[in-house]
Amino acid sequence: MNKVSLILLMALATGAAYAQSAGGGITMSTDPAKAAAVEKHAQELRARQSKEASSKSTATHPSTKKTKAKTAPTHKSPTKHKSSDTKPATATKG
Numbered sequence: 094m095n096k097v098s099l100i101l102l103m104a105l106a107t108g109a110a111y112a113q114s115a116g117g118g119i120t121m122s123t124d125p126a127k128a129a130a131v132e133k134h135a136q137e138l139r140a141r142q143s144k145e146a147s148s149k150s151t152a153t154h155p156s157t158k159k160t161k162a163k164t165a166p167t168h169k170s171p172t173k174h175k176s177s178d179t180k181p182a183t184a185t186k187g
Contacts, residue, residue: 122128
């Protein structure tokens with residue numbers, strides 16, 4: 094049982110060390126040229142996304158097409174019930 098516990102502990106420690114060293118791809122740089130390149134790329138992405146969004150919304154979105162067709166009402170007008178002159182039934186003793 095001790096060997097299994099030791100192996101699990103070593104595997105956990107190795108995994109934790111690997112997770113800390115992976116870094117996730119985020120780096121910090123003080124190079125102005127690199128910062129400018131990143132900012133330019135971000136602006137290009139924003140422009141492309143806004144261009145795609147505007148072209149999709151005007152071309153395929155049904156609410157942007159304005160039609161002057163009349164639409165049917167969604168609810169029927171309430172009907173009035175006739176009042177009856179009959180008396181309610183009463184229970185008979187028997």
